[in-house]
Amino acid sequence: MPKKKAKPTGMSEYTRTIYLFVLLFIGIAFILWAEGQYEQNFIESF
Amino acid sequence: MNFSHHQFNNALTAVVVGLGLYISLLPWLPNITLWWDKLWNDGYVYHGQLSQGQDDTNLSAPPKDNRLVVPDINLDEPIIEGSNLSVIGGGGTWRLPHTSDPAAGGNTVIVGHRWSYSEPATFYHLDKISIGERFAIWWQQKEYVYEVFDTRIVPPTDLSVEGPSAEPIATLYTCTPIWTASNRLIIQARLLTQEEI
Numbered sequence: 001m002p003k004k005k006a007k008p009t010g011m012s013e014y015t016r017t018i019y020l021f022v023l024l025f026i027g028i029a030f031i032l033w034a035e036g037q038y039e040q041n042f043i044e045s046f
Numbered sequence: 047m048n049f050s051h052h053q054f055n056n057a058l059t060a061v062v063v064g065l066g067l068y069i070s071l072l073p074w075l076p077n078i079t080l081w082w083d084k085l086w087n088d089g090y091v092y093h094g095q096l097s098q099g100q101d102d103t104n105l106s107a108p109p110k111d112n113r114l115v116v117p118d119i120n121l122d123e124p125i126i127e128g129s130n131l132s133v134i135g136g137g138g139t140w141r142l143p144h145t146s147d148p149a150a151g152g153n154t155v156i157v158g159h160r161w162s163y164s165e166p167a168t169f170y171h172l173d174k175i176s177i178g179e180r181f182a183i184w185w186q187q188k189e190y191v192y193e194v195f196d197t198r199i200v201p202p203t204d205l206s207v208e209g210p211s212a213e214p215i216a217t218l219y220t221c222t223p224i225w226t227a228s229n230r231l232i233i234q235a236r237l238l239t240q241e242e243i
Contacts, residue, residue, distance in 0.1 A: 020062050037225070038225070
């Protein structure tokens, strides 16, 4: 009798890729947002 | 070379983790480097009247450029002249052109960046300066020593700190708090006479 394959428990590689790109996007967007806030507020006083 | 989807995801995970560490640790890095310098290098060693008293026999050669030196926070940066803030994009401090300078007396106003991901954190530790501490300005190869008499936070619209003064003073300011730059941290100090140094 052939052995049954265990069901995959984690997310698929494709799903993992999507999650990682979303995290990467959030990180880069955060840096750009923080820089924009700083520049805008700093330049306002000159 | 066979680069599988699994290996690609592992590499991408490393990039995401690295970015996360960059975002979360970089704002605290100046604190860590200052702590480390004071722990192992015994802080900033300054050779000027500020630390030597009136005996100037041990003074090192005056710097050729104009500089701001605050030994307590390991700050030793050039004072850059220019018409706008972009002159300190690569570091240093900026003397506001419409204010005085140490040789002329009055109010010398010097500004610097506090902290951002892309700008040098020149005035990061300015909030650690307290009343009574001293710093020096090298101006045209002459040293001027100042003693802090006031520290406060004002809104960015309060430009009175840039106004002229009868006494020779220095005003240092930068953004506060870190991240937002929504207010200005002001440090004001009076020029000391040779006898007071």
